[in-house]
Amino acid sequence: MPADITYVIGYRDGRYLSERRPHLYATINNLLRQSGAKIEIIIVEESRKPLLNAFGSPVRHFHLNSDLPYCRSQIANTGLYSASSPYMVMHDADVLVPPDYTERLLGHFRDGAKVLHIGKYARQLYSWETDELFLSNGDKYEYALKMVSKRGPHKKAFDQPSTGYSIAFDAETARSLGGFSMKFIGWGYEDASFIDKAKRKGIYSNPREATIIHMEHPRSEVTAEGQKCAITNKQLFEQQIATDIDMVIEDHRKELESWKDTKTFTEVKGVSSQV
Numbered sequence: 001m002p003a004d005i006t007y008v009i010g011y012r013d014g015r016y017l018s019e020r021r022p023h024l025y026a027t028i029n030n031l032l033r034q035s036g037a038k039i040e041i042i043i044v045e046e047s048r049k050p051l052l053n054a055f056g057s058p059v060r061h062f063h064l065n066s067d068l069p070y071c072r073s074q075i076a077n078t079g080l081y082s083a084s085s086p087y088m089v090m091h092d093a094d095v096l097v098p099p100d101y102t103e104r105l106l107g108h109f110r111d112g113a114k115v116l117h118i119g120k121y122a123r124q125l126y127s128w129e130t131d132e133l134f135l136s137n138g139d140k141y142e143y144a145l146k147m148v149s150k151r152g153p154h155k156k157a158f159d160q161p162s163t164g165y166s167i168a169f170d171a172e173t174a175r176s177l178g179g180f181s182m183k184f185i186g187w188g189y190e191d192a193s194f195i196d197k198a199k200r201k202g203i204y205s206n207p208r209e210a211t212i213i214h215m216e217h218p219r220s221e222v223t224a225e226g227q228k229c230a231i232t233n234k235q236l237f238e239q240q241i242a243t244d245i246d247m248v249i250e251d252h253r254k255e256l257e258s259w260k261d262t263k264t265f266t267e268v269k270g271v272s273s274q275v
Helices: 014-032 072-080 101-110 127-135 140-149 171-176 190-200 224-241 245-260
Strands: 005-011 039-047 059-065 087-091 119-124 166-170 210-214 265-267
Touching (some): 005 014, 014 140, 072 087, 087 171, 101 166, 140 210
Parallel strands (some): 119 210
Antiparallel strands (some): 059 265, 087 166
């Protein structure tokens, strides 16, 4: 029986191996606690070879063979061609959401939503709070929410309404928009590019309902390579918003079809492990 909705999560080991896996596992376990829906989780590991152990159902593990800087667009598009459900969420590997988050998303889809973000605030944890969270028992979302509710914002630029972290969409609609453009390599603007297309076609819904928790982690954009990618991606996005939307979508559709035919992603099979 197919899932009601598929969460797609990108992951890469690299220099921050020991720091980033706990975030991934906390995110997966948070989603496994979701109520009122049958979910599927697709982990897309982007690397030269897979390093994560296989997971048990409902988690599926894909490997995307790549030596490029982390490309979230490729991860999203892998999900578009691998998900078993009609709805998808492109979800970061370091965010926690409330237990009724999926149920809320599906309610909006039943009401006709096509591209959707329901985040009201994205509350940022300090590094010490993130470490404490990993050592806690029980529902990590509730634990983190109590921590951030006792203090003011950590980063005012981020503790505000957000369009990142977790973007939901009808998969067929996303393919008709050309998916996520793989011109955006490295950190930044791939989400903004996708949402820009949905906004300009009049199919973006943005109710402010859920508080999302973002766990602290080292950031790739502060490296020299990350900064270079961020500058290039900003220029690409500025070029996109100055271009006719139908021309943008047609270009992205061709890019998506060409990429799909390269078949660079495969499902990883093996003995399942606990997360």
